[in-house]
Amino acid sequence: MQFMVTWSVRPDLLKPAVTRFLSQGGPVPQGVKTLGRWHKADGSGGFHLMETDDLKGVLQHAAEWADLLEVSVAPVLEDSEVAPIYTAAFQQR
Numbered sequence: 001m002q003f004m005v006t007w008s009v010r011p012d013l014l015k016p017a018v019t020r021f022l023s024q025g026g027p028v029p030q031g032v033k034t035l036g037r038w039h040k041a042d043g044s045g046g047f048h049l050m051e052t053d054d055l056k057g058v059l060q061h062a063a064e065w066a067d068l069l070e071v072s073v074a075p076v077l078e079d080s081e082v083a084p085i086y087t088a089a090f091q092q093r
Contacts, residue, residue: 001051002035003058004076007069008045017068018043026065030058045069049076 009017029067030069032052039046050058055073 001053002078003052003055005048005049005050005058005071006045006074006076007047007065007071009069011044013068014043017065020040020068029057029060029081031048032061087091 026037026048028050031054035049035051037046037048045053050061052058058073062073065071
């Protein structure tokens, strides 16, 4: 399953957050695969697309950054997965 992890950085914590990211690279726990990570141009946050069958690894990664970032996690589906669900739901009406 894929999870979209979004984060925001308080301006007063930007420098320590960037310093940690540059020194550690933001690795994910074993069993979690990074599909992509994007940063806002102003440095205030971004999002990280992960894939795993174990949500605990995503939670572990979020917890490792909780001292510097506000993090939210949401399971997400691709268009090809959502389309049949919407098609079936709206055909019933």
